[in-house]
Amino acid sequence: MKVKKAFREPPGKARLLAIGLVLAALILTAGCNGEPAAAPAQPEDASYLYQNGADLQVTLAGQAARVQRSDGKVLLAAAGGWYRDLSGDALRTNAELRPARGGFDVVYTVANPTDERQPLPNLEIPGVGLTANGGLDLLNPYKLYAEHRRLADEIGHDDYLIPAAGFFHYTNGNGQTVHYESDPSYGGQTNGAYAPVIAAADGDFAVGAALEYPFVDYRDPDAPTLGKRHIPRDRLYPRSRVYRDADSWRYVFTFANNDDPARGGHIPPGQTWTFTVTLRFAPARYWLLTLYPYKQYLARLYPQRYAPARDVSPVFWLALAYPGNTDAQNPRGWSWYYNKGDAEGHRYLPVDEITRALAELLPERGYRRILIHSLSGTYDVPRDHFMFAEIPYQYASNFETAMANQVPGALARLRNAGLEYYFWWGIAGMIPLDSAGAVLDRQTWLPARDKPFDLNNPEEHAYALAHLQDGLDLHAAGLALDAYARMEPAGALAWLDEIRERAPNLRLAAELQQDVYHTRAAIIVQRYSKGSDLDRNRISSPPVLAQYLNPGAEVEALLSRYGDLGDVAAHMRQLARMGYTPLVRPLLFSGHYIDQNDVYQRILEQSDKFFDVRGIDNGVIYSCFNGRDDDGDGLTDWPYDPDCPDAASDGEGR
DSSP: OOOOGGGTSOSSHHHHHHHHHHHHHHHHHHHHTTOOOOOOOOOOGGGGSOOBTTTEEEEEETTEEEEEETTSOEEEEESSOOEEOTTTTSSEEEEEEEEETTEEEEEEEEEOOSSSOEEOOEEEEEEEOOOOTTOEEEEETTTTEEEEEOGGGSTTOTTEEOOSTTEEEEEOTTSOEEEEEOOGGGTOTBTTBSSSEEEEEOSSEEEEEEEEOOTTTOOOTTSOOBGGGTBOOOSOOOEEEEEEOSSSEEEEEEOOOSSOGGGSOEEOTTOEEEEEEEEEEEEGGGGGGGGHHHHHHHHHHSOOOOOOBOOOSOEEEEEOBOGGGOOSSOTTOBSEEESSOOTTSOOOOOHHHHHHHHHHHHHHTTOOEEEEEOTTOOOOOOTTSTTTTOOOSOTTSOOOHHHHTTHHHHHHHHHHTTOEEEEEETTTTEEEEOTTSOBOOTTOOSOSEEEEOOTTOHHHHHHHHHHHHHHHHTTOSEEEETTGGGSOHHHHHHHHHHHHHHOTTOEEEESOOOHHHHTTSEEEEOOOSTTSTTOGGGOOSOOHHHHHHSTTBOEEEEEOOOTTTSSHHHHHHHHHHTTOEEEEOOOOOOEEESSHHHHHHHHHHTGGGSOOOTTOSGGGSOTTSSSSOTTSSSOOSTTTSTTOSSSSOOOTTO
């Protein structure tokens, strides 16, 4: 009879050995009675941490903290320095240390008694006793998994490591390394990173920190907006860093913007805000579980989960227009169009023949989902125009006269071939306006300007609802929301909820990288410049952070360049094995075509661009990351099951 594996190598082995023997006895007793032995329930996450009073001693006295393992190893030693006041004497700040299971919490209170907005202090965790030799295994909340990082790797960043995506470097055309701090405007609460967390391990033990605060409620109404588009900058954008001190490490959550202090995080006059940073300690294997307090916090704050269930079958991205294709005869930028124009002399899209070819090729190559991008076309504007390279708000309406009647039948052909199709909703977080600042008439193509969508504005709400209905009328299986983070957070969450209520079966994905929105929609992880730290095509590990905080929700990985991938189909299979949904965007042939049949034939001739993805579905995910207890021992996946060395393993069930 097999004894439950959780008690073969648990944290605090001596403490759990007796429990294991009792469970084994119960299992044997059940077997002797002729009843099948039920697998024990998986222990709660906190049981995998070092436990206060057993294998962890936590001493808190005033501003001093000491955390020591039972073998004498000091995990943290600090005598204060829990925040750094950026505004001098203007704020009233305090840090209170509170004991908690598996570590302790630091509760920061920041009060602004002045009549002006004040910059927020850095929230700092000093004295972390990780061993510096050889660098750290550091969670990157943008890439959603841990990487081994050394100070020497962080050229230009001196004495700190960067676990979040606020900073990265890339190689420019001259081969020079360029250091860049990304603009947080479109990112989310952590400058585009997935969650405000830090987790690091040195091969022996791990220390995890998470920043908890009401993301929607803490706002700075007097923050400057971004440029002509009036995108609000009133959210907080904490960045995370790990500094190396003389004999220890320091975790820092900062709201500062060093390039433009006015755009950093500020607290309004008369406000008192509270932030909590949770500190948890664990054996190195359980580094992810040091973030369990944040997981609980996220579930309490945003309990409703509308995100589509994870499905790793690849999605074929069909881009029908590009800004570079626009000219006087082709103002919508079509990639496929007739040599002869329509009644107005414009090239137009023979969408009927395109879907005829796709209905043959895609199912044959194993695809069952397709994302249709720019079905209505794109804008013909100069490069310095604010709408250049943008996708129209009219993602499923306002078609050119010559193709309008083709669209319903062309899409029906895809459905009849067993294909689900989704639409890319252009600039879904914005509302187009005319020159007077009024909401654009739905039949007008090019806006004079735009602004973030205000869900509480009846006219804007009606405009957005009408476009949502356009997609539903064309039987869309889902929508991908472009530039969605430009909305204010409370409205963005409420709009996702409303869409779900109106269309319960509609699958939503958003161009975001944030755990809060991931409770409502799949997230799309995009590729950045080749050579960048954020190059999506170099994904090397499963998205363990996203799956931990939002279990079972979809993470889509966009692939758009293939020169450095080699076997693209094999790369997609590996992404699916790691639990990502491959979102593949091949650049198909563009040019002038003689007639409809020529369009159809030319696409068929490009069948090599339709990479073979047959057999890629949820069954291919690594057994240590598939969300199932494959061996029936009561333990599911890494890090819980000791048969799983990491998430990218098939050790469970062997």
